[in-house]
Amino acid sequence: MGREVADFFTGIGARLAITRNETGLSQTEMAKEIGVSLRAYHSYEKGDRGLPIEALVTLHEKFDSDVNWILLGTKSARIEHDIDALEEFETSLDRFLTDQGIKIKSEKRGAIVARWYRSLTDGKEIQMEAVHTWIELLRE
Structure with missing residues (x-):
């Protein structure tokens, strides 16, 4: 994996951790909610792997998470956030x-x-x- 891709995944992982903490869920609970294994979810937060589209859509549907923010760090997790x-x-x-x-x-x-x-x-x-x-x- 190239450095740029690794940095991209690390950013997604950090924003995913913020999203999870906002919901008050553990990694185990979030993994279950978005339909992935705990091992896979942990690797997403660490930035070792990219987040599948299906999991991203589920995050949006279940938790009203801003897909642009999770993927690119643009806009906001929710409108009212700074x-x-x-x-x-x-x-x-x-x-x-x-x-x-x-x-x-x-x-x-x-x-x-x-x-x-x-x-x-x-x-x-x-x-x-x-x-x-x-x-x-x-x-x-």
Whole structure:
């Protein structure tokens, strides 16, 4: 798999993790809801595999997920969400991790982003100090 494709799959995986966390489902539950095995679903969130069209359509039908956002990162997960804030947070998070020389697995990074984003959509501002604590708990 080429680097561009791997980056594309990683982005889809991160947005899939956000979508799953918004619904409050575990990976096992989400896999069942969209009709795939847990092993396959886990590989989608990790960015190791592409998400099948059938699973993408099911995500849209069952959870009103924005297909453009999941695939391309454009528009929003739902209209009321602030994607600009999400992108700014992800940039800040990646910059912090790089500056500090911290390595965490992509699914753990996705969990941090999802938790922060969930707080944003719930109207609860999360300070970066709290995010730094989450990072410390998830370090490799």
